[in-house]
Amino acid sequence: MLVVKDVSKRYGDFTALQQVNMEFNTGLYGLLAPNGAGKTTLIKMLATLITPSEGEIQYNGKNILEMDEQYRDLLGFLPQQFGYYKNYSPKQYMLYLAALKGIGKKEALQKIDELLDKVALSDVVNKKMKKFSGGMIQRVGIAQALLNDPKILILDEPTAGLDPKERARFRHLLTELARERLVIISTHIVSDIESIANEIIMIKNKQLLYKDSVEKICATLNGNVFETTIDFDYLEEFRKKYVLLSEKQEYGKMIVRFIHKGAPEMEWNSVPSQLEDVFLYEYRDVIEGEE
Amino acid sequence: MQKDKFNIPMPDDSTIDRQISQIVSKGLVRRESFSSYLRSMVQQVGWRHLFSDRLELSFIVMIAIGLYSLFLIMPIHGDVQSLYAYIFLLSPILFLAFSIYTYMNKTQNATYDVEMACKYNVYQVVAFRMLAFSVSTMILNTLAIAFVAMKYEEIHFVRAFMISGTSLFLFSIILSIALMNRRTKGIVIVTITIWLLGNNILRSVNNEFYNGMLLHMPVIVYAVALLGCLILYMNYLKKLIIFKQTEGVF
Numbered sequence: 001m002l003v004v005k006d007v008s009k010r011y012g013d014f015t016a017l018q019q020v021n022m023e024f025n026t027g028l029y030g031l032l033a034p035n036g037a038g039k040t041t042l043i044k045m046l047a048t049l050i051t052p053s054e055g056e057i058q059y060n061g062k063n064i065l066e067m068d069e070q071y072r073d074l075l076g077f078l079p080q081q082f083g084y085y086k087n088y089s090p091k092q093y094m095l096y097l098a099a100l101k102g103i104g105k106k107e108a109l110q111k112i113d114e115l116l117d118k119v120a121l122s123d124v125v126n127k128k129m130k131k132f133s134g135g136m137i138q139r140v141g142i143a144q145a146l147l148n149d150p151k152i153l154i155l156d157e158p159t160a161g162l163d164p165k166e167r168a169r170f171r172h173l174l175t176e177l178a179r180e181r182l183v184i185i186s187t188h189i190v191s192d193i194e195s196i197a198n199e200i201i202m203i204k205n206k207q208l209l210y211k212d213s214v215e216k217i218c219a220t221l222n223g224n225v226f227e228t229t230i231d232f233d234y235l236e237e238f239r240k241k242y243v244l245l246s247e248k249q250e251y252g253k254m255i256v257r258f259i260h261k262g263a264p265e266m267e268w269n270s271v272p273s274q275l276e277d278v279f280l281y282e283y284r285d286v287i288e289g290e291e
Numbered sequence: 292m293q294k295d296k297f298n299i300p301m302p303d304d305s306t307i308d309r310q311i312s313q314i315v316s317k318g319l320v321r322r323e324s325f326s327s328y329l330r331s332m333v334q335q336v337g338w339r340h341l342f343s344d345r346l347e348l349s350f351i352v353m354i355a356i357g358l359y360s361l362f363l364i365m366p367i368h369g370d371v372q373s374l375y376a377y378i379f380l381l382s383p384i385l386f387l388a389f390s391i392y393t394y395m396n397k398t399q400n401a402t403y404d405v406e407m408a409c410k411y412n413v414y415q416v417v418a419f420r421m422l423a424f425s426v427s428t429m430i431l432n433t434l435a436i437a438f439v440a441m442k443y444e445e446i447h448f449v450r451a452f453m454i455s456g457t458s459l460f461l462f463s464i465i466l467s468i469a470l471m472n473r474r475t476k477g478i479v480i481v482t483i484t485i486w487l488l489g490n491n492i493l494r495s496v497n498n499e500f501y502n503g504m505l506l507h508m509p510v511i512v513y514a515v516a517l518l519g520c521l522i523l524y525m526n527y528l529k530k531l532i533i534f535k536q537t538e539g540v541f
Contacts, residue, residue, distance in 0.1 A: 049404060077405070
């Protein structure tokens, strides 16, 4: 359906992505990587906002740039920073975007009511957006991406600003949507996609690291994830020796979760690996750098 | 097991022709002409949304009123040659003010990414507006020239109209090329400076040639130049409509 073929993107001397190849079909894909890994660059290329320096992206065998508006007609897009006109109400803004998407007013009005209801904004349809919270703005963003009933839905960091209840509602909505279309979500929050994505895509060193199901990606660390209890004084030394995934204080001791590729010690408990473990392990340098 | 032999009957010529044309029509998407593209854009998006921003509209109307009031109220000193030169130099001013404001407003707005992913994206709306602005500038310029021609008998309306139109579309072409190559405020300032300086330098270096062009060039030559500029401008607008963003964000 959507194929990324030998795609590279350079900005002057800086390479954001190099020789990326992947294929998308109907279903939900989670693009998981830390900030600055090239997620937004890939997303923007898929949304035709920027063009690849090398390679091409095809939809059903046709270059999406050549398809031009024919491709954008199939596309629903929520950018990382969802811009809006402060003095517009969600209804006015969505009517404007519906017009730019070539949807007739009558059809648009009906669709807008339905979508704003879906994202629980039906009470504030005519309120100016300048009074909205971050979560409410994000929900307008999600609703506008669905206006043209897109075959390809691309959402860049869609859960930013949403509270836990809204996140749960959003995951439910995405599962429903991904039944009959291609949904690509970019995020650095593992829990947003772990339970709903058909496949996870991870980018590392400007190249594709994994594109597989959660189970298969987790299997790469099978037998290497452990939990054990240590003294607080030993924690610093332990951190230097092993890749720590999490640490929790309990009854004056530390329960640590970590990765070790080699013979385990007696008191360590082997635990099933999770997507978060793979994420923390693969991007440990980037994450430590951020800290 | 006996093998079944399939017998596929050969279709007749008319069926072959019909099926070939069906395959071709499905396989090849017909390119829409520029005018029909603009028509369907107006039908689908609507005038209201093509000029949606009230603040922008108020700004545009204010500029128009301000500039024309200034031009019509201000007493004009100098000879006929200067008047023609002013018409050539200042005819694109209104178009410039409209276009630059709308271009900067659309491309620098936080809504840019959302609007760029729509069927009719930012560049298509900007190109459409530029076309509308050039047509409105042409109409307003014509009215202003008619007024000036009534006031100053030495001014020949048809010549002034041709000079104004040629200048407007020539400038529009330069601006479209500049905007397609570099989308910065700097390039706009450079374009305006080149236009103003170029005219003044040409006038001061070879005043005879400059005035000769404005005053004595046959009207028919102006008509051809105007038509040429108009065709070129439409061509560049078409390019702006299919313009692709090549740079981007990290």
